Amino acid sequence: MPDAGDTPGEGLPVDADAADERGGCGASGLSRREVLRRAGVAGAVTLGGVVLGREALTASEVGPATGYPHPSTTGASAWPGPRAGDVATAGGPQPPTLACTVADPGTGAASAAAASPDGGRAVEPAESAVASSTGGQHGRYGHGVAAPTSLRADHLDAVTYPPAVDGRPGVTRTYDLPVTARQVEVADGAVVEAWTYAGSVPGPILRATEGDRLRIRMANHTSHAHNVHLHGRHDPAMDGWEPIPPGSEFTYEVVAEPFGLHPYHCHTAPIAEHIGRGLYGAMIIDPPGGRPPAHEVVLVLGGWDLDGDGRNEVVAFNGVAGAYHRFPIRVPVGELVRVYVVNLLEHDPVASFHLHAQTFDLYRSGTSLEPDEHTDLVALTQGERAILEFRLPEPGRYMFHPHQSRLAERGAMGWFAAV
Numbered sequence: 110m111p112d113a114g115d116t117p118g119e120g121l122p123v124d125a126d127a128a129d130e131r132g133g134c135g136a137s138g139l140s141r142r143e144v145l146r147r148a149g150v151a152g153a154v155t156l157g158g159v160v161l162g163r164e165a166l167t168a169s170e171v172g173p174a175t176g177y178p179h180p181s182t183t184g185a186s187a188w189p190g191p192r193a194g195d196v197a198t199a200g201g202p203q204p205p206t207l208a209c210t211v212a213d214p215g216t217g218a219a220s221a222a223a224a225s226p227d228g229g230r231a232v233e234p235a236e237s238a239v240a241s242s243t244g245g246q247h248g249r250y251g252h253g254v255a256a257p258t259s260l261r262a263d264h265l266d267a268v269t270y271p272p273a274v275d276g277r278p279g280v281t282r283t284y285d286l287p288v289t290a291r292q293v294e295v296a297d298g299a300v301v302e303a304w305t306y307a308g309s310v311p312g313p314i315l316r317a318t319e320g321d322r323l324r325i326r327m328a329n330h331t332s333h334a335h336n337v338h339l340h341g342r343h344d345p346a347m348d349g350w351e352p353i354p355p356g357s358e359f360t361y362e363v364v365a366e367p368f369g370l371h372p373y374h375c376h377t378a379p380i381a382e383h384i385g386r387g388l389y390g391a392m393i394i395d396p397p398g399g400r401p402p403a404h405e406v407v408l409v410l411g412g413w414d415l416d417g418d419g420r421n422e423v424v425a426f427n428g429v430a431g432a433y434h435r436f437p438i439r440v441p442v443g444e445l446v447r448v449y450v451v452n453l454l455e456h457d458p459v460a461s462f463h464l465h466a467q468t469f470d471l472y473r474s475g476t477s478l479e480p481d482e483h484t485d486l487v488a489l490t491q492g493e494r495a496i497l498e499f500r501l502p503e504p505g506r507y508m509f510h511p512h513q514s515r516l517a518e519r520g521a522m523g524w525f526a527a528v
């Protein structure tokens with residue numbers, strides 16, 4: 110578990126009533142009811158009393174060691190591809206601030222259990238409806254910032270597992286990143302009016318081999334100006350800081366370089382709002398010849414300022430609080446795992462990535478094939494990123510989270526399940 114919070118009282122067990130008041134929409138001293146009142150959302154609020162579940166599973170508990178649904182550099186056929194639900198229709202009026210609405214009151218625990226089928230990579234939820242057996246005195250994980258009860262095991266696959274390397278260098282790769290507005294449930298009881306690239310937060314994982322031509326078509330279907338700013342090295346005329354007006358489109362064309370892991374994001378002012386509402390993603394540029402085969406995962410850290418106070422009430426890997434707590438990421442015991450971690454938090458200047466029970470080779474920005482360090486923690490400022498490589502030698506659950514407890518406890522905690 111993360112350490113106790115950095116604010117007195119944070120991170121400590123809370124009772125159900127306190128969790129109700131300090132739930133996912135208003136963890137920074139503003140009660141959920143107050144957030145809802147300000148957002149103009151009526152209705153009573155009750156949090157399901159689920160608690161953090163077992164901290165370790167045996168191999169039999171997480172299922173047989175087959176059917177890893179995630180692709181590796183040797184398993185291109187496993188790539189699930191975009192899912193229909195990830196693509197939103199364009200347009201619609203933009204609300205003035207992020208809205209926060211309420212999940213089905215009082216049914217969180219039961220719904221959480223029902224939303225964890227054993228298909229795909231799902232393992233038994235770490236959260237379980239055991240509040241009654243403990244009297245609910247511990248509340249749920251992280252101030253009530255838990256995964257939406259409707260979350261499915263495969264919901265984030267498209268932004269978790271990168272497309273496989275196809276081994277064809279020197280080609281032109283075209284990505285469509287239409288900017289749309291849509292509602293996204295980012296935590297249990299928190300629905301925001303997000304801005305998205307191609308319907309998802311984070312946006313699609315862009316991937317190319319160094320030297321490829323990258324063509325990125327951005328059509329702005331919202332009523333605000335936006336753009337696509339790529340990190341890395343390119344023609345400054347294609348840098349993406351110039352606003353693309355509503356209803357317009359632009360095609361960026363760059364040579365993919367240098368190899369490494371680079372973020373992309375909207376660079377239209379106020380930038381904190383444009384990134385904070387979801388306009389960011391990860392771009393993997395592979396070295397010529399690729400990297401060694403591995404089971405690959407992309408984890409983009411982002412935040413949601415639900416009440417417009419300049420603080421993140423929800424912090425999440427790949428957009429949804431607690432997603433990998435509810436559905437741990439399966440990896441096979443003993444095989445190479447490569448994690449692409451990107452920090453695109455606004456408001457919190459520094460984050461980090463910490464892996465429990467194992468250490469990793471650290472490649473800062475991924476721009477070298479030699480590791481910079483061997484450690485269990487990497488600090489990441491805003492926009493910073495790293496590639497981590499490790500093997501998990503024993504079956505079980507290995508926790509990961511930012512070591513800043515305030516961030517971890519707002520939804521940015523998950524597990525690798527070695528099976």
Ligand SMILES: [Cu+2]
Pocket residue numbers: 334335336375376377383384388
């Ligand atoms: Cu923007």
